[in-house]
Amino acid sequence: MKFFLDTADLNEIEEAASWGVLAGVTTNPTLYARTGGKLDDFHNHIKRICDIVDGPVSAESVAMTRDEIIRDGRELAALADNVVVKIPTMVEGLAATKALSEEGIPVNMTLCFSVPQAIMAARAGARYISPFVGRFDDIAEDGIAQLADVVAAVNNYDFGHDVEIIAASVRSANHVTQAALMGADIATVPFAALKKCVQHPLTDRGLDAFMKDWEKVQQA
Numbered sequence: 001m002k003f004f005l006d007t008a009d010l011n012e013i014e015e016a017a018s019w020g021v022l023a024g025v026t027t028n029p030t031l032y033a034r035t036g037g038k039l040d041d042f043h044n045h046i047k048r049i050c051d052i053v054d055g056p057v058s059a060e061s062v063a064m065t066r067d068e069i070i071r072d073g074r075e076l077a078a079l080a081d082n083v084v085v086k087i088p089t090m091v092e093g094l095a096a097t098k099a100l101s102e103e104g105i106p107v108n109m110t111l112c113f114s115v116p117q118a119i120m121a122a123r124a125g126a127r128y129i130s131p132f133v134g135r136f137d138d139i140a141e142d143g144i145a146q147l148a149d150v151v152a153a154v155n156n157y158d159f160g161h162d163v164e165i166i167a168a169s170v171r172s173a174n175h176v177t178q179a180a181l182m183g184a185d186i187a188t189v190p191f192a193a194l195k196k197c198v199q200h201p202l203t204d205r206g207l208d209a210f211m212k213d214w215e216k217v218q219q220a
């Protein structure tokens with residue numbers, strides 16, 4: 001499984017990139033708004049992310065009609081070679097995904113909450129599909145079970161092009177564990193949760209003991 005960072009925060013992206021495990025970044029309008037970014041700086045902001053990250057960077061279209069999404073998608077794709085156009089899973093989004101994919105522009109279909117949505121995204125030409133986990137948990141449903149269904153269903157078929165499933169709306173290291181065990185290709189993880197993925201209390205305890213014993217060696 002590959003690790004993507006689910007953020008538009010440049011500091012977080014720079015730090016995670018320095019860890020050597022970052023394979024890509026996903027953004028969305030909410031994550032960009034959280035940076036305090038303005039509309040007229042959005043494209044430059046995406047370019048800055050693309051410069052930092054050696055891997056695909058999803059930038060989301062906020063258009064609602066096929067033609068507007070296609071126009072948006074072309075503009076976003078022109079920003080950098082590693083831009084992936086993120087498009088919501090809806091009728092107009094499917095049509096735009098088909099058109100953009102045929103032009104060779106990679107698409108990540110987002111806001112995916114069901115097996116039929118995922119299969120349709122793949123059929124339309126999506127390079128990435130993003131089933132959401134945490135938002136199911138938020139409404140007292142089992143997001144991991146939903147993700148497992150999507151992974152199993154998509155892996156049943158050959159869509160004639162590469163399709164990778166991004167476990168999205170990930171909230172915890174346990175979500176990452178479950179996504180990896182079921183064979184999700186990618187987990188896109190918020191910075192705080194990604195940091196928790198490298199931490200373990202037994203690692204901390206073991207390190208503490210090693211340091212204390214090393215002090216004894218130095219004083220012997």
Ligand SMILES: O=C[C@H](O)COP(=O)(O)O
Pocket residue numbers: 006027028110132134135168169170188
């Ligand atoms: O846009 C995709 C995100 O992974 C959504 O995550 P969220 O449910 O934490 O906002």
